[in-house]
Amino acid sequence: MPLPLYYYLSITAVNILMSWALYLPYRVAHLHFLTVANMAISGYTAGYLVMSLHVPFGWALVVGFALGGLIGWAVSIFIGDAPTFAVVIVGFTFIFITRAVIQNLPAVGGPMGMFGLPNIGGSAASHRWIILGILYALVILVGWLIHRFDNSRLGRAASAVFVDADLAASLGINRKRLGMLLQTASCTIAGGTGVLYGFIYKSFHLDFFTFALVGFFMIVIFVGGYATQWGAAVAAPILYGVPLFFPPEIQSWRIVIYGALLILVLVLKPEGFITPRFVRSIETFLSGDRKKRNITLKEVV
Amino acid sequence: MKKLIGVLALVLFATTLGFGQAKVVAEEWQIPFLNCLTGPIAAIGEFLEWGAEYAAQEINASGGIAGVPVKVIPVDTALDPQKGSVEMARIVKDGLVAMGPVPEPVIMAAMPIAVEAGMMSMTATTSLEYAQKFFPWTVSFLPPTEERLATIVAAWGKEFPDMKKVVQFIEPYGPWPGMADGHVKGLQGIGISVLPPVEVPTDAVTFGPLVVKALEEKPDGIILVCNAEKAAKIIKELKSRGWKKMNHILVFSSADDPQLYATGGTDLNGVQVYNYINLDISNPRWNAFKAAFAKDHKGMAPFSLSPNYYDALYMIKEAIEKTGVTGDPSKLAEERKKIADYCANVKNFHGLLFNWDMKDGIPTNKPNFIFQIQDGKKKLVEEVR
Numbered sequence: 004m005p006l007p008l009y010y011y012l013s014i015t016a017v018n019i020l021m022s023w024a025l026y027l028p029y030r031v032a033h034l035h036f037l038t039v040a041n042m043a044i045s046g047y048t049a050g051y052l053v054m055s056l057h058v059p060f061g062w063a064l065v066v067g068f069a070l071g072g073l074i075g076w077a078v079s080i081f082i083g084d085a086p087t088f089a090v091v092i093v094g095f096t097f098i099f100i101t102r103a104v105i106q107n108l109p110a111v112g113g114p115m116g117m118f119g120l121p122n123i124g125g126s127a128a129s130h131r132w133i134i135l136g137i138l139y140a141l142v143i144l145v146g147w148l149i150h151r152f153d154n155s156r157l158g159r160a161a162s163a164v165f166v167d168a169d170l171a172a173s174l175g176i177n178r179k180r181l182g183m184l185l186q187t188a189s190c191t192i193a194g195g196t197g198v199l200y201g202f203i204y205k206s207f208h209l210d211f212f213t214f215a216l217v218g219f220f221m222i223v224i225f226v227g228g229y230a231t232q233w234g235a236a237v238a239a240p241i242l243y244g245v246p247l248f249f250p251p252e253i254q255s256w257r258i259v260i261y262g263a264l265l266i267l268v269l270v271l272k273p274e275g276f277i278t279p280r281f282v283r284s285i286e287t288f289l290s291g292d293r294k295k296r297n298i299t300l301k302e303v304v
Numbered sequence: 305m306k307k308l309i310g311v312l313a314l315v316l317f318a319t320t321l322g323f324g325q326a327k328v329v330a331e332e333w334q335i336p337f338l339n340c341l342t343g344p345i346a347a348i349g350e351f352l353e354w355g356a357e358y359a360a361q362e363i364n365a366s367g368g369i370a371g372v373p374v375k376v377i378p379v380d381t382a383l384d385p386q387k388g389s390v391e392m393a394r395i396v397k398d399g400l401v402a403m404g405p406v407p408e409p410v411i412m413a414a415m416p417i418a419v420e421a422g423m424m425s426m427t428a429t430t431s432l433e434y435a436q437k438f439f440p441w442t443v444s445f446l447p448p449t450e451e452r453l454a455t456i457v458a459a460w461g462k463e464f465p466d467m468k469k470v471v472q473f474i475e476p477y478g479p480w481p482g483m484a485d486g487h488v489k490g491l492q493g494i495g496i497s498v499l500p501p502v503e504v505p506t507d508a509v510t511f512g513p514l515v516v517k518a519l520e521e522k523p524d525g526i527i528l529v530c531n532a533e534k535a536a537k538i539i540k541e542l543k544s545r546g547w548k549k550m551n552h553i554l555v556f557s558s559a560d561d562p563q564l565y566a567t568g569g570t571d572l573n574g575v576q577v578y579n580y581i582n583l584d585i586s587n588p589r590w591n592a593f594k595a596a597f598a599k600d601h602k603g604m605a606p607f608s609l610s611p612n613y614y615d616a617l618y619m620i621k622e623a624i625e626k627t628g629v630t631g632d633p634s635k636l637a638e639e640r641k642k643i644a645d646y647c648a649n650v651k652n653f654h655g656l657l658f659n660w661d662m663k664d665g666i667p668t669n670k671p672n673f674i675f676q677i678q679d680g681k682k683k684l685v686e687e688v689r
Contacts, residue, residue, distance in 0.1 A: 005393075006396065006397065007390050007394045014389070099507070102506075103505075106476040113476070113481065114478050115433065116408070118437045119437065127420050204385060204389060204416065205416045208385070209409075211385050211412075215383075215384065247390055257382065
């Protein structure tokens with residue numbers, strides 16, 4: 004496989020998974036940036052396990068998922084039903100704390116970072132296939148689970164909380180438990196993804212986990228569409244991939260283009276490009292049911 | 305007859321020489337430069353890019369590399385490891401040699417790709433501690449941090465026999481804490497005691513509490529290991545709290561950039577700073593470089609890392625010419641190795657400011673300089689080797 008394609012595909016998978024990790028708690032209006040801190044915590048932990056304690060990569064990955072979930076659950080006890088703004092503040096604070104702690108831990112390289120993560124599978128080529136295989140297996144698994152969630156009673160309960168938390172509570176929805184479930188799930192995804200992110204680069208540096216990453220995931224979700232998982236799945240490859248093919252003169256304007264796009268979408272199409280209605284239309288069209296549902300191809304397009 | 309045999313022998317000898325020297329097949333040497341041209345450090349990226357482009361202009365004006373023109377291809381990584389890795393993956397497909405990446409996060413994401421492909425990419429602005437992880441597929445332009453900095457700081461300490469206790473303000477970014485360790489070694493080596501350091505948070509905006517904390521220890525000297533803006537603000541804060549011995553403050557090299565002077569103004573008068581270049585050195589190449597830089601940058605002087613990628617391109621030129629690299633795609637792996645091997649042990653390399661040698665990728669005899677700041681200008685105090 005050509006190297007640029009490998010890096011594109013693997014980083015795209017990371018971006019999809021991390022955008023979903025933000026999408027899930029946003030189903031109950033929580034912008035949960037703790038996920039980015041979790042990427043770093045699990046990633047560095049797994050790196051330390053593999054490099055210093057010679058733990059097999061598979062176990063280190065499992066620890067990464069578990070650690071992410073554990074931290075997510077512990078924090079969610081306090082902010083499972085907190086307002087959006089409070090969740091944002093907690094997330095940002097955790098990113099700062101995580102950076103400070105890692106900077107002061109010589110065992111994981113401190114501010115220098117962690118170098119020379121080994122090839123999984125013995126060679127560089129097998130490393131690439133294994134990482135790619137795990138990442139896309141995760142994309143399929145997490146995508147399927149989110150799809151199941153979105154179409155379940157829990158998913159509808161989350162939609163109710165998103166629209167009006169008090170009304171949802173009056174319907175008997177336990178807002179806190181739902182918030183805790185979604186935050187824990189999202190942090191679990193982020194933990195494992197953080198491990199894989201570092202193993203793509205075979206190194207860890209604190210600046211792999213910056214607010215720029217938070218910004219990119221936000222753009223993916225809000226431009227793609229925050230009301231359906233397909234928004235992130237479609238927007239992540241495009242928003243990451245298209246600028247790579249811009250000529251150098253336009254590349255310089257990448258951040259401006261992202262910003263302008265985000266503003267335009269928020270003003271003109273606040274739900275993002277991919278909306279639940281759009282997804283339903285596609286599903287109906289693909290299932291050949293369009294006459295019955297009175298939806299034409301023109302309407303879909 | 306004897307003359308005829310002589311002429312034939314001469315022709316044969318000349319022909320043999322011709323066969324011995326491989327012919328350059330490249331029509332243009334394209335050297336990609338992975339740099340941060342957008343994002344938070346775009347200004348530094350522009351300075352570095354300018355140096356490389358200027359070297360390319362000079363080289364082309366004097367006949368190119370082995371008679372073939374060279375072109376620096378700017379590749380913007382935007383300080384983004386995600387972008388840097390894909391760009392490096394593209395370059396290693398058929399690139400002969402590259403420059404960059406800049407800075408450390410992108411180096412860490414992208415250099416493993418160059419190492420795996422066996423292609424040299426010159427990380428000319430990072431410290432040895434980062435570069436050496438990727439040897440032999442890069443070289444360091446800076447000698448070992450601890451050893452070098454210990455020597456410089458010891459020289460500064462010897463200037464002031466009254467200085468007995470020094471405190472450092474340290475921002476925990478990349479190699480900076482390691483540089484602070486080098487300072488400690490130098491100070492302790494000359495019998496100066498080092499007080500517990502004051503950590504400068506990366507996101508710090510006010511410095512009063514940090515300065516108060518430092519002054520409580522009653523230091524006689526201060527070393528600032530933080531970015532330029534923070535260093536300037538700490539100096540202002542020190543001055544406002546009654547610090548008088550300005551030359552007992554030493555600013556480390558990474559903070560010696562225009563922002564230090566813009567923020568600090570005349571409050572910097574008397575403060576000392578160490579760096580690896582001396583703007584006052586005079587030689588025709590450097591003078592032309594300074595003049596051209598000033599012309600393109602509203603009269604500004606080059607900053608400390610400006611010559612690095614200028615020198616990097618000249619080092620690549622020398623490697624190509626001295627090892628007979630042809631640019632033939634069928635010899636890519638072999639020629640990549642030739643360039644890397646040559647650069648790792650180049651002798652008497654004619655840099656923009658001084659000549660130096662490399663041993664196994666590490667420079668062995670580069671000078672360092674201590675300056676004193678007066679009205680926004682630096683005056684040389686001493687050269688340290």
